[in-house]
Amino acid sequence: MNKINKELQILGVVAFFTLFLYWGVEPFAHSQMHKHVEGEGFAYSEFKASGKKGNVENGKVLVTGAGACTGCHGIKAINSPAPMDASMSGASYGVNPPDLSTAGALYNAKFLAELIKNPAHALKVEHKFDPAKGKMHPMAQFYGAGGDMDQEIADMVAFLKSIAPKEMTNKEAYVDACSRCHANRYGKLTQIGETTKFKYKKDELAHQIKVLDYQDSLKKYMGKLPPDLSIIIRARSEHFLETFIENPQSQLVGTSMPAVGLSHEGFEKVIAYLGETGDPSKPARGELGPWVIIFFVVFSGLAFLWKKEKWRGHH
Amino acid sequence: MAHFEKANSVGEWFDQRLAINTLKRVLAFEYWIPKNINFLWAMGMVLAATFGMLVVSGIFLLMYYQPNVDLAFDSVNYTIMTEVGYGWLWRHIHGVGASVVFLIIYIHMFTGIYYGSYKKGRELIWLSGMGLFVAFSAEAFSGYMLPWGQMSYWAGMVITNLFSGGSLEAYGLVEWIRGDYVPAQAFLTRFFMLHVLLLPLVIIGLIVLHFGTLRIPHVNNQDGEDIDYEEAARLYKEGNVKDSKVIPFQPVFLAKDIFVMGVYFILFFYLVFYHFEFAMDPVNFDPADGLKTPAHIYPEWYFLWSYEILRPFSKDLGLIAFAIAQVIFFALPFLDKSPNVAPASKRGLFKFWFWAMLIDVLVLTFMGKLPPTDALFANIGLISALVFFALWIALPFITKIEKKL
Numbered sequence: 001m002n003k004i005n006k007e008l009q010i011l012g013v014v015a016f017f018t019l020f021l022y023w024g025v026e027p028f029a030h031s032q033m034h035k036h037v038e039g040e041g042f043a044y045s046e047f048k049a050s051g052k053k054g055n056v057e058n059g060k061v062l063v064t065g066a067g068a069c070t071g072c073h074g075i076k077a078i079n080s081p082a083p084m085d086a087s088m089s090g091a092s093y094g095v096n097p098p099d100l101s102t103a104g105a106l107y108n109a110k111f112l113a114e115l116i117k118n119p120a121h122a123l124k125v126e127h128k129f130d131p132a133k134g135k136m137h138p139m140a141q142f143y144g145a146g147g148d149m150d151q152e153i154a155d156m157v158a159f160l161k162s163i164a165p166k167e168m169t170n171k172e173a174y175v176d177a178c179s180r181c182h183a184n185r186y187g188k189l190t191q192i193g194e195t196t197k198f199k200y201k202k203d204e205l206a207h208q209i210k211v212l213d214y215q216d217s218l219k220k221y222m223g224k225l226p227p228d229l230s231i232i233i234r235a236r237s238e239h240f241l242e243t244f245i246e247n248p249q250s251q252l253v254g255t256s257m258p259a260v261g262l263s264h265e266g267f268e269k270v271i272a273y274l275g276e277t278g279d280p281s282k283p284a285r286g287e288l289g290p291w292v293i294i295f296f297v298v299f300s301g302l303a304f305l306w307k308k309e310k311w312r313g314h315h
Numbered sequence: 316m317a318h319f320e321k322a323n324s325v326g327e328w329f330d331q332r333l334a335i336n337t338l339k340r341v342l343a344f345e346y347w348i349p350k351n352i353n354f355l356w357a358m359g360m361v362l363a364a365t366f367g368m369l370v371v372s373g374i375f376l377l378m379y380y381q382p383n384v385d386l387a388f389d390s391v392n393y394t395i396m397t398e399v400g401y402g403w404l405w406r407h408i409h410g411v412g413a414s415v416v417f418l419i420i421y422i423h424m425f426t427g428i429y430y431g432s433y434k435k436g437r438e439l440i441w442l443s444g445m446g447l448f449v450a451f452s453a454e455a456f457s458g459y460m461l462p463w464g465q466m467s468y469w470a471g472m473v474i475t476n477l478f479s480g481g482s483l484e485a486y487g488l489v490e491w492i493r494g495d496y497v498p499a500q501a502f503l504t505r506f507f508m509l510h511v512l513l514l515p516l517v518i519i520g521l522i523v524l525h526f527g528t529l530r531i532p533h534v535n536n537q538d539g540e541d542i543d544y545e546e547a548a549r550l551y552k553e554g555n556v557k558d559s560k561v562i563p564f565q566p567v568f569l570a571k572d573i574f575v576m577g578v579y580f581i582l583f584f585y586l587v588f589y590h591f592e593f594a595m596d597p598v599n600f601d602p603a604d605g606l607k608t609p610a611h612i613y614p615e616w617y618f619l620w621s622y623e624i625l626r627p628f629s630k631d632l633g634l635i636a637f638a639i640a641q642v643i644f645f646a647l648p649f650l651d652k653s654p655n656v657a658p659a660s661k662r663g664l665f666k667f668w669f670w671a672m673l674i675d676v677l678v679l680t681f682m683g684k685l686p687p688t689d690a691l692f693a694n695i696g697l698i699s700a701l702v703f704f705a706l707w708i709a710l711p712f713i714t715k716i717e718k719k720l
Contacts, residue, residue, distance in 0.1 A: 007353050014355075014422060017677070021418075024681035025616040026593050032685050032692075033611055186393050227601075231392050235600035278600075281396060281403035288404070289588030293581060300577030303570070310570035314350060314556050 003315070037250045039243040042264040047110040047122070050150035054158025062145055062156050069100060069156075072139075077101035077163040086180075086192040090214040093138040094221025095180055096192070102176045104157070104164030111261035112160065113153045116142045123258035124249050170276065173269035177260055178229065181218060186230035187277040191215060222256045233271070233278035241271060341530075343565035347548050349536035350562050356534065357575035358423040363522070364576050365416045365583075372409040373511070375402075380461065382507035384500050387463035388602045407591045413455055414594035415583060417617035420448055428647065429669055431656045432535035438648040439528040445645045447521045450514060452618070457510035459615065463503060464599030469612045471498040471506070481631040497605060539656035611686060619683030620676045626687055627697035636700065643707055650707065653714040661720065664713040668706060675702050 063069045064080060072089075074082030076099055082089065089096040103112065114122035119139040120129040129137040145152050171187070179189050188195045190211045198204035219225050232241070243250055245267060248257040262270065275282065322328035330336045348356075379399050381390040395402035424444070427433055433441035456474065460467045475498070479489050494501030533544060542560050550559035562568050586594070598609050614622050625637035655662055659669040682696035 010353055010355060017673070018418065018422075021616075021677060021680065022593070024677065025619065025684055028681065029684040032689070185389075186397065231600050234595075235597050237597070284403065285588050289584070292584045292588065296577055296580045296584060300574060300581060303574035303577045307570040307574045310567045311562075314562065314567070 052154040054154035059155035059159025090217035104161035106266040170273035174273035231278040346564035347561040360572040375405040436532040443525040460506040465601040466599040468603035620679035623683035653717040
């Protein structure tokens with residue numbers, strides 16, 4: 001009994017120093033190395049809700065009218081195609097304007113309203129786009145259609161919500177929210193869509209040139225090519241990604257990445273997709289882990305019995 | 316040629332040619348281990364088992380890894396993690412194993428220091444063990460280059476730069492090591508070769524030597540008692556196992572080793588499945604980019620203490636301090652002037668030396684990861700580095716005046 005006590009005491013000392021070591025090089029070091037940013041769970045509390053109830057019919061007129069949203073944005077949901085293809089849009093605006101079919105589902109309503117009213121402000125890129133310096137954001141702000149502007153904006157948001165799909169897959173959410181700037185090569189996505197297979201080398205190269213052209217426009221617009229997000233889920237903590245996507249300036253002051261305006265649900269779908277491409281073994285780990293551990297528990301139990309048998313009479 | 320009789324069994328046939336019965340006796344059934352030991356004596360076998368895991372998982376990874384600067388990152392992070400069946404398991408075993416093996420090495424080392432297992436007659440055990448520590452360090456570093464992430468690239472840059480020798484400005488040597496002006500294809504291929512061939516050979520050779528050095532002086536015991544092995548072995552073989560101070564390596568010592576190993580593997584696989592992040596730095600999941608220096612560059616945890624000895628001094632002094640710190644542990648058997656083979660708790664001032672050294676190395680480790688821009692941490696780092704050297708300078712003096720037990 002005395003011997004066992006001594007072994008346990010020694011184990012206690014070893015365990016103490018090991019855990020202390022772990023604490024020092026992991027939680028403590030990380031708490032000192034990275035600034036702590038508190039998010040607000042995609043509440044966008046700085047944007048005030050107008051409280052107006054939107055009219056879908058009027059919203060449709062405003063969104064699809066002459067010189068309105070559809071002048072630049074496609075809306076597949078109502079069979080309104082984009083005026084230009086991705087490469088040409090990229091060359092004209094720097095980045096391909098998104099199709100608005102899913103905007104009502106992915107983005108926060110307050111954010112959408114602010115975006116229509118003042119894009120550079122909502123996107124938190126006023127350091128890049130300052131009208132006083134002649135640098136206009138490529139998305140023109142909405143100056144009103146002659147009536148109560150807040151009411152008109154509420155109508156437009158209501159329309160976008162009315163056409164938005166009820167269910168979206170993680171991948172759809174990711175593609176609409178992120179992939180016009182970020183490629184995801186493990187998900188086989190380029191900035192202008194999925195990497196398709198071509199029968200002829202010539203077609204494949206032509207497609208690659210289109211991607212490269214688009215990336216060149218994007219580089220000019222963003223300052224550098226935004227990083228591929230294939231495995232970003234393992235390169236950054238989930239907390240970093242959450243606060244960064246909510247407000248990129250909070251983590252990286254001066255970055256040209258805009259606030260995307262995702263709702264909390266939209267964010268969860270995006271992060272789930274990033275997990276699918278960057279950490280695909282997660283479900284398999286959960287499945288296999290317990291069995292391996294049970295194996296070694298049984299192994300240790302049997303080994304203990306063997307040890308007892310072999311040491312019998314030795315003390 | 317020796318004269319061979321007709322063998323009556325397969326065992327006899329081998330015995331005639333390989334003397335396997337003698338080998339079994341000398342290396343296993345009559346290889347006497349002191350009875351008075353605790354679970355820390357199983358760390359050698361735990362290390363061997365962990366090395367085995369690293370070799371096996373390494374072989375599987377080697378079948379899919381591509382040592383090419385354009386393909387390496389995705390061969391690890393995509394091919395192995397996504398397309399290869401259980402590739403993720405082998406990779407996580409390899410990554411966690413590489414980190415945990417150092418934890419066990421450090422426990423093993425400090426056990427040796429605590430119980431005085433490097434004293435007269437056992438110097439070669441210590442020296443070959445330190446050789447293994449250095450070889451494992453090189454193996455870990457070269458392996459860290461292979462995924463070709465940001466930390467691979469920048470750690471490779473920083474560590475190879477050390478060979479410029481500070482004010483010696485031996486950049487020719489640095490270029491010779493890299494095979495290029497910066498870490499690039501030649502660099503990756505040669506570190507790949509080192510990691511999968513040359514260094515494993517060195518390690519295996521040193522493990523054999525390490526085991527060999529144990530055989531004649533025998534393993535130390537918990538009280539540092541000088542055992543009369545012939546007498547103890549006689550008692551044991553007569554069946555008086557209770558009074559004998561020894562046990563045979565096989566099966567009695569091994570029975571305990573295997574039990575400790577089992578418990579260790581529960582922890583090991585808990586880490587592999589549920590807590591592998593500590594062993595796989597997030598920074599290394601960004602592909603290598605020579606135009607973008609990471610905000611913090613730091614080595615894996617097991618190198619932090621010596622990194623922190625490099626950092627607080629001026630360029631040349633830091634390099635000299637770093638070089639000394641790398642090899643000073645080799646000198647332990649010669650700097651400890653006391654003949655006492657006993658646990659540190661019974662050794663006067665050495666007791667305080669041991670715990671001071673352990674805590675100092677821990678503090679150095681903590682500071683090594685923190686940004687040096689923080690004045691408080693930088694000062695703690697400087698003081699701990701000075702304490703480290705002060706302890707080594709004090710060692711011969713405090714052990715010289717140690718009372719003989």
